[in-house]
Amino acid sequence: MYGKFIKDTAGYVINTFDLPTAWEYIYENKDILLKVDQFGPVYAQANPPGDIMLFKREQHQKFSPWFINVITEENERFTNFLKPYNNKIVPEDVKIEYLPECAKYSFTYKGLLISTEIQEQYENEGNETK
Numbered sequence: 001m002y003g004k005f006i007k008d009t010a011g012y013v014i015n016t017f018d019l020p021t022a023w024e025y026i027y028e029n030k031d032i033l034l035k036v037d038q039f040g041p042v043y044a045q046a047n048p049p050g051d052i053m054l055f056k057r058e059q060h061q062k063f064s065p066w067f068i069n070v071i072t073e074e075n076e077r078f079t080n081f082l083k084p085y086n087n088k089i090v091p092e093d094v095k096i097e098y099l100p101e102c103a104k105y106s107f108t109y110k111g112l113l114i115s116t117e118i119q120e121q122y123e124n125e126g127n128e129t130k
Helices: none
Strands: 003-005 012-014 025-028 032-037 040-046 053-056 069-071 077-079 092-099 102-109 112-119
Touching: 040 112
Parallel strands: none
Antiparallel strands: 003 012, 012 092, 025 032, 032 040, 040 053, 069 077, 092 102, 102 112
16 A cells, blocks of 8 residues: 545545655645645646746656755765665655645655655735745
């Protein structure tokens, strides 16, 4: 089993990066349209449906270009969305959650917890989106 729906939410959780295809989730409000998958942000558009495309993963790109590089003491290299620079990286405790309020990505490798969260943030005054 690759994942499951989260009870009493409109979200689901994935327990592996190794899926047969992209598992996508879409966030939208009046200011932005954002699509994510198990490898991070796919695209974002301002003022949907007709305004400027802020960024878009190209067709040949499997992984998000928006990532943080991690380099271990043994010179092993990977990213926060587990784009390995070799095939020897085997993450533990993979958990990718798509919830209405945010997308959360986490895994452990050799005791190091890598955690990334993508969310909307609202200002209290005027309900402005950041």
